[in-house]
Amino acid sequence: MTSLPKSTGKKLGLVIDLDTCVGCQACATSCKEWNTGGYSAPLTDLDPYGPDPHGPWLNRVHSYEAGVGAEGCTVHFPRSCLHCEEPDCVTVCPTGASYKRAEDGIVLVNPETCIGCKLCSWACPYGAREYDESSGVMKKCTLCIDRIYNQNLEPEDRLPACVRACPTGARHFGDIGDPESDVSRLVSDRGGYDLLPEFGYRPVNKYLPPRGRSAAKDTASARAISNAAPLTQSSTADLFFRWADRVLSR
């Protein structure tokens, strides 16, 4: 059993905007790319050119659909470790390999002490842990621990690779424990929510809900456009008379 820190200085995490995510997989491949050469190196790909290519991905994007036709919707849902405040994946760890950092709340696996028993992946209700069959070690999102403090990167690049790559700007990184942070504001403005809160793991990562059809109603102009009055139609004869009278200057 592994204990958790009493509190963490920061609650670093991701805010993912499901209203903007187009499911392009940039976050998934940029994550794979950075992390296979980073803290979690390698993210071993088995049978990479054969019948069953697979391996650990610390971030995966799923697409879900609900309903049929115009009333339905499709949601792209990126899934990675949520760096929970009460993570059972840590407390079940028999060796202390899984731990939550006191400094920033990031949940990590120490590959030196992980014995690959997979208890943590059974404990995680989000399916966020990825077992590397080749090395026998559990792997997971590190929030790019080797990027976010990395003095060898330009300050503006000290972001998780997924956030740095995201083409639509659907991914945000910051301290969700600080109510004044940009990410916290985004969460409160947009009704950011916890995934499966009923389980009580208190995920740090938040998701912003799809705005659906009401999205355009966020601004006065868009509201006005969506509420545009039906066009008033005229008879063809009236139109040609009117146009014939109109004086236009070039």
Next chain:
Amino acid sequence: MNNGPIGAAEPSLATSPPVADEIKTTTCYMCACRCGIKVYLQNGQVRYIEGNRDHPVNKGVLCGKGSAGIMQQYSPARLRAPLLRVGPRGSGEFKEISWDEALALATDWLGAVRKTDPKRLAFFTGRDQSQSLTGWWAIQFGTPNYAAHGGFCSVNMAAAGLYTFGGSFWEFGEPDWDLTRYFMLFGVAEDHASNPIKIGIGKLKNRGAKVVAVNPVRTGYNAIADQWVGIKPGTDGLFVAALIHELLKADRVDFDYLVRYTNAPWLVIQDEGAADDGLFARDRSDKPLCFDKTSNGLIDATAFDISPALVGSFTLPDGRQAKPVFQLLAERYLADDYAPKAVAAETGVAAGDIARIAAELAHAAFEEEVVIDQPWTDWAGRKHDQMIGRPVSMHAMRGISAHSNGFHTCRMIHILQIMLGSIDCPGGFRYKAPYPKCIPPRIKPRGKPGDVAPEEPLGGPHLGFPVEPADLLIDDEGTPQRLDKAFSWDAPFAAHGLMHMVITNAYNGDPYPIDVLFMYMANMAWNSSMNVADTIKCLTEKDAETGDYKIPKFIYSDAYYSETVPYADLILPDTTYLERWDCISLLDRPISEPNGPADAIRQPVVEPDRDVRPFQDVLLDLGARLGLPQMCDAEGGPKYPGGYPDYIVNHERLPGIGPLAGWRGKDGESYGTGDANPDQLQRYIENGCFNAFELPPAQRYFKHANQEYLNWAVMQGYVGARQLLIFRLYCEPMQKFRLAAQGHGAPLPPESHRGRIERYFDPLPFWYPPFEGAELDETEFPLHAITQRPMAMYHSWGSQNAWLRQIHSFNKLFIQRQRGESMDLKDDDWVWIISNIGRVRAQIRLMGGVNADTVWTWNAIGKRRGAWGLKAGAPETERGFLLNHLISELLPKRAGGYHYSNSDPITGQAAWYDLRVRIEKAEADGDWTSPRFEAFADPLGVETPDELTFGIQFKEPSR
């Protein structure tokens, strides 16, 4: 023994590991988007690729493909050395040869053609990003048979835009993402302008602008739209015409804009049967006429400070009647057949939805005006205090283009934008330099009978913009002069050629046989051809008399072992994109932004570890060996001994104009024009491998009418004259073709083609049903079948990528849930997809977000066994399938036995998305697709690994 919780002591971590020995900038090539990238290198290997924040295209972000570039770089499918075929075509049996042997052989084959009849070389270059080089090479060689892949991609979109308003979407222009308030996305768009559209949609979402997606399928961008219009494929033109109908009916059109910037007031001669019926009435100096309400007379319609009439009928000096273009346009679109309720059944869009979208468009355009306090001067020298915009914008690419009615539909989309006054205004569509161009650009295609002679260059560009039948490349009998029949009566405005017809026509010797087929980067024996089995037959069948292949020689260059490689006789292996110099030129397909022109380079960031050469170097080398005029110096040696980078810096297309616009002149201080600068590439590298020129704010909008911009554009050679570029609602060149079909002028189309030319060369856009559906019994083939490209894959390349193939390694056929259930189908059932030429076995998936009359699948996931370095049993070959097998490259024979290609009748654009099918449940005989072609032999001899631990080499030794 400690039974208490473990904890407290956290391991110490290296949070600042070194990230790279060196970071080099270059340009991505994981798709056609050409984003700027920063490549992190460690021990000479690629550690990481990220987007370059300074780059105009992607502004730092990078898509799923670009971020998987490492796996392309280290793909086992990379070709390793020149190959000479030793087994029969298609076997994949090759032997490695040296470059000296390969180049000598190619020179021998090509030289023989050039000495006798240059047109017996067909040189087509696929997804080439160096078309200004490859096209120039083909000119010097002297063959008329050159084009890239635009004919099977999106030529309808490009040509329709260039004939209408001197621009188009993507490379030609884009929505004003920062100011637009209403954005309509038509058809599949995920495959063109990847990151710019994603960045743009992100901006719209942040600002709460409204996004309307018109697409039979709700995935990707369409999934996050505020409104999804699940239209039937091929009916977008009808939908857009109904929007125009609604706007006209409500008198919600920007008339000031029409009068100022379009040919709406120009008078069209109404004299049925006359040789000039439907042409513009012109004065003695050939100026088009309009009726001026101030002077109550006919005057030069291009003059300013006049009051032109838009409707009515006016008497010309010769007594005949003429009507303004707008009158004709309004008559057409006000017709009842374009009323929403008349088009609802055909489009699958409810009349109420069409009416509401029209109302929203009108509201956004006219009630939500965007005003920028930026003075500017119009073409007539009149000063304006502000830039006033109509914040409605649109984007469309292949989904609209790849239909046989695509040209007219694309024109209608542009006309809709123009009628709303939203071209190149704040919040609307914005041109990207060098666009707008003259309408259409004043380039005529070369390749008439007298243009082609042994050992002579062609004398001009292959591709251009005909404006009258005399511009066609035909002989006195009307026979096409190009192998692909571009610029013939079959496809008069074939501005990008018809690459999809080259192999079929060469095989049939129609219009003539060839000796050498030379291709680059196009998977023509697989996913880039319609009717794959027949294409393979064309490549492998021998002439009974000579015993030689019907297409005698096939030289192919690619970086990877694609399905086309085994069909070639000689393989010239190309490098990867990270191993080469390249030039993203304004002479070619630019990467400009609305705020100014941009161009870029690729620089080699890693050394090839194989015996491969960049195709562009090889082409210049071959040119010198062949003695092509501009590729040799005075002594007959190579003019560009340094290869492509030497050419990029030193080649001048016109005096002072070369491939790159930045840092020209001896001191590198000139932009656009100037002497060659020996340090030019270094300057690009120092700037992140791109140059982005910023137009002053007064030149950033209304470029077609902006005096300061036009003055500058003339100096840059973008346009010929400092004149207003007048949008062509009415396309007079089309009427000239129609008149020819009616028997006027010369040349005249052969009798067999007259009906077709007369019908489709309508100078005002109209909607007609796509050809395949119109020619088949729709009850026998009730479903439309289309593909779209997944955002994480670029055509066939992605499947060799160990990461991307973990995202897409097979595809299913998606069917609307209720439709599928009504056929007793459930997820994972196997079905036959049956078209009029064949059937394909596929597994299905039911979904809600698809038009009920449409089935679809991901494009180019299916692969052939033995290709792409994939092992036996790969899902791509077992369960992945192509719809290509179902699409015929030829339409059914017409009366008289003539086969037209399955293409748009105006441009020759391949009509991929016209496909009609029916679905039948397949017998349960295994989990594999059909047809499956025989496996290729593996010529590469590369051990494909069972396990990939890429990245471990970068890990710091643990402490």
